[in-house]
Amino acid sequence: MMENEIKRLLLILRESISRSDGQGMADALLALDRMVEERAPELPPRLLHFLQNRSYEKALAHLEGQPNIPAGVCGGIHGQKTES
Numbered sequence: 001m002m003e004n005e006i007k008r009l010l011l012i013l014r015e016s017i018s019r020s021d022g023q024g025m026a027d028a029l030l031a032l033d034r035m036v037e038e039r040a041p042e043l044p045p046r047l048l049h050f051l052q053n054r055s056y057e058k059a060l061a062h063l064e065g066q067p068n069i070p071a072g073v074c075g076g077i078h079g080q081k082t083e084s
Contacts, residue, residue: 002039002043003044003047003063006035006047007063009028010059010060010063011060012027013025013029014057014060032056036052047062053072055072058072
């Protein structure tokens with residue numbers, strides 16, 4: 001499932017950041033960028049919005065089903081108040 005792969009990459013990114021592992025961060029970011037570029041039409045709009053705006057913690061929270069993800073500065077997509 002694509003969402004599971006995205007979650008895995010986001011967790012790798014988080015771990016790489018905590019270890020100051022530049023190569024791990026670069027690899028995870030590249031894989032996430034490719035997934036967004038190649039599979040954007042298949043992604044849920046809210047998740048795609050988070051990924052395109054590099055709101056990776058919000059994307060992970062969304063994938064984990066966390067409620068009340070704080071809204072970002074963009075004010076949402078399509079005039080609706082959603083998070084960025």
